[in-house]
Amino acid sequence: MKFGISEERMRLLGLSNARRASQGVFLGLFVFLSWASWTSRLQGYPVSRFLEIDPLVSLSTALSTGYLYRFLGWSLLTVFLTLLFGRVFCGWVCPMGTLNHFIRWVYVKTGRRETIEKNRYSRHQLIKYFILGIFLVTASLGSLQTGLLDPLAFLSRAFGTVVAPAWDYFTAGIGGALRANPWHLDLFTFAPGTAGRIFTGSFWTGLLFLALLGANILRPRFFCRFLCPLGALLGILSRFSIFRISRDIKKCTDCDLCLTGCEGASDPQGKVRMSECVSCMNCLDDCRDGALMFSKPGPGSAPSLHRAGMTRRELLLSGITGLIAFPMLRNNGGINDENYSAELIRPPGSVEEYDFMKKCIKCGQCMDICPTNVLQPAALREGGFEALWTPVMKFNINHCQLKCTLCSEVCPTGAIRKISVTEKLGMGDFARKGPVVIGTAFIDRSRCLPWANQIPCVVCEEVCPTAPKAIQTRDEEARDVFSKIVTLNHPFIVPDLCIGCGICQARCPVSDRPAVYVTAVGENRSDKRRLLLKNRGTGS
C-alpha cells in the first residue's frame, strides 16, 4: 500500500498490462500499415518500418552484401532494446508474436497443471538457432533466405497477399450490395480498384500462415519458441541484457506457478533462460510470494542461463547444413545467368539477379503496393526454391505502369533499388543510360489476329506507351478467310525501343496465351541478359 494505491490498482498498472497495451498498439500499427500499403490509400505512410527495424533483415543483408541499405541501420534500436531488456521485441512489439499469443489465449484453455507442463523448457527450442545458423551461412554465401521465416517478412507477405485481398473481397462485396455508397466511405469499405486483386500461389502462403497460427494449439507461441530465426537472434543478444526476470531465492517456495503463463518457456522457476524469455511479465503476476522481479539481478537472485545452449557439435552441424544448402539452392537453376527463366521478369529498379538474391526478403511489400497487381509472388517455376515468393511480373494479369516507381519506394532492402521516374524513363541525367528495360516483347504470328487470321486488331500498338512506339504497324493488303481483300495493320516490335512494360501482353485479345508477350531477355539490369548490341547501328 505504498503511495496509497491499492494492490489491485498496482496490478492493473503492472508490467503485464503495459505489455498487453504495447502489443495491441503495435499489432494495430502493423495492420494499419499493411492496409495503407495499397496505392490509393498510401498517402506517403512509411509502410515498411517494421521490416526496417528488424535486426535479422539488417544482419543477413549485411552478411550477404556487405552494406546496410537505406533505413536498415534503424534496427539498432531493436538491438539496444534487447541489450537492455532482453527479448522485449518478441513479447511487446512483434505482431507475429502477438497473433500467436492471442490465438492461444482465445482458443486453448487448459487446467493449470497441464499449462505448467506445456510451458516447461524443451530442448526442441534449439531448432530456431539451427535455422538461424543455416540462414546466416547461406546469406553469407549469397542466397538470402531469412524471409521464409523471419516473422515480419512472413507476416507482411501473409497480410499483403492473403489477408488484404480477402478483406478487399468482402468489403467490395458489401460495396456491391449497397451500390450507391451514400456515406462517402469509399476508402474504408469499398476498396475502389482493389476488388479482384489476385496473387498467384497465395493459397500456399495462406495455408502456411494458418498452419503456424494453428500450431499454437500444440504449444503456446509454437512459432516463436521453435522456429523463429529473429527470436533466435534476439535470444543470442539477450545474454548481455541488463534487466531480466530475477528470482529471490529466499522468498521462492518452488511452487512452479510462475510457469502458468510463461510465453517463452524460459524456466523462471529455475535458472531463467535469458535466450528464451520474451519478457511477457506474466510470471510477475502469477507469483504469489513476490519472489519475482524484472530488474537487474541482485545478490539474492537465482542464477540465470545466458547461453542458448547449443553444443559446439550442433552449431557445427547448422553451419555445415548451410554450406550444403547454398549450392542446393543455387545450382538448382532458374536464376543463374546460364539458365534463367524467361518468366523471371523483375520489377524496374531491381538489381541484377545474383545481387537480387542477396537482398530480397520476400516480404511482398512491393506486391501489396503495386497499383496494377502485375507484381506477383514467384512460384517454383520461375526461379526454383531459391526465388520462391520473390516478386515477378505476370503480364497476363496486368502491366507495369510507365510512370510508377512505388515498388522501389517501399522495398526495405534495396533488392528493388529506389529509383525516380526520371531514371525509370531514362530522361534528364539518365538520358545516356536510357530507360530501365525489364524485358522484351515478341509477337507470336501464329496467334496474332492480323497476322494469323487477317482480322484487324493492333491493340498492342495503341497501348504501347513509349514515344516513339516500340510496337509499330505496316499497312498491308491481304485476302481474308472469306477471300475479301482487306487492309491490315501488321504489328511488329522495335526491340530497341521496347522497355518490357507488358501492357501489350495484358491487353492482347488472345487473352489466355497472348499473341504478344514479354520475356526477360533484354533486361538491362545485367549485361549478361542483353538482347541487342549496345549502340548498334539501326540501318540508316
Add this chain to the structure above:
Amino acid sequence: MSRRAFMKRYALPAGIGMAASYLALAPEDFPLSLKDSTGMRSRPRPEIFRLRDFRVPGPAGKPPVGIGRRGSTGEKLKKALDAIGGLPHYIHKGDIVLIKPNVAFDRSPLLGANSSPEILGELVKILYRDCGAAEVRVTDNPIESPADCFAKSGIREAAEKWGGRIYLPDGNAFKILNTPGARLIENWPFFSRPFLGVTKVIGLAPVKDHNLCMASMGLKNWYGLLGGDRSQFHQDIHEVISDLSIMIRPTLTVLDGTRVLMKSGPTGGDPSYVKDNDAVVAGLDQVAMDAWAFRNLLERKGPLPDYIARAGEKGGGSADYRGRTREVS
C-alpha cells in the same frame, strides 16, 4: 411410447421430410419447385438494364453546336455554351450530373492524351455555381491503372477542387447494359455504379489522332464507360464507335480544342505531337461535332472516319454540320 408422444416426436421431421420431398420432386412449373431437369433453371442470369435518355432539347433558334474561341479556357467554354443557349438551360437546380472525361492514360495534361483538367474544373465550378447542381460526379474506366490515371491527368485534382466526386471502377461497379439497335454491344458490361440517381450526363472529350479509327473525339469517349474485354473492339472499331453513338444519349458533349493530339494517338507521349489550338466546342449533336472537329481541329482533308457515317445511319446524329454551328470569339 404413447401415440401422443410418438406424434409429438415425429411430427416435425415428418413435416420437414414432406416439404423437402415436394421441393425436390415437384415438376418445374409447380409453385416453389426447386427441380431443374435441364440445368438451365440454375444458369447465371446477369442483371440487364437500360440507360435513360439524358437529352434536353435546345432553346428555339439556337444551333446544336457552339464553338468558343479566344480568352481564358473558362471564357471559351462559356462562349461555346452560350452559343447553344447557356448551361442553365440544360442543367437545373437539384440535378445530379455525371461528367465523363477521357482519362484513359497515365499521362500529364500537356501530352493531350486525356481530357483537359482546366475545362473539367471550369465545368464543375459552373455546374454548382450557375446551375445549382446537387452533385457532380466524374468517372471513367481507364486503360491504365485508374488511381494513377486520375492523379497524373490532373482530373482528380481539378474535379475535387470544385467539389466534384471521383468514381473509380472496381469489379462490382459493372452491370450489363442493353442497347437496342447496337450491333456489337447490344448487351455489354457497363460501368453502372456512378449512374445511380444521375439526371444529366456530359461527355468531355479530347480531340486526338487514333491509329486505327483515324480520330478519337466525342463518340469514342464513351468507350471508357464499358467494361468486359474491350480489346476485342479493335476487330471492328468503326462499328463499335457508331454503336456508342446510340448507347448513351448525353445531355451535352464538350470537345477540348485547346490541346489537339495531331499524331501518334491515342496515347501520344511527346509534347511536340500536340498542337495548341484555340477552341472549345459544346453541343447536342456529337456526330456533327466529331465531323467538324475532324476537319477543323485535326485539320484532316480526305474522307471522314467511317464511324461517323455509320453513327448517322443508326440515328446517333447528323454528320452534316454546315449551318448548324455558331462560332463566338
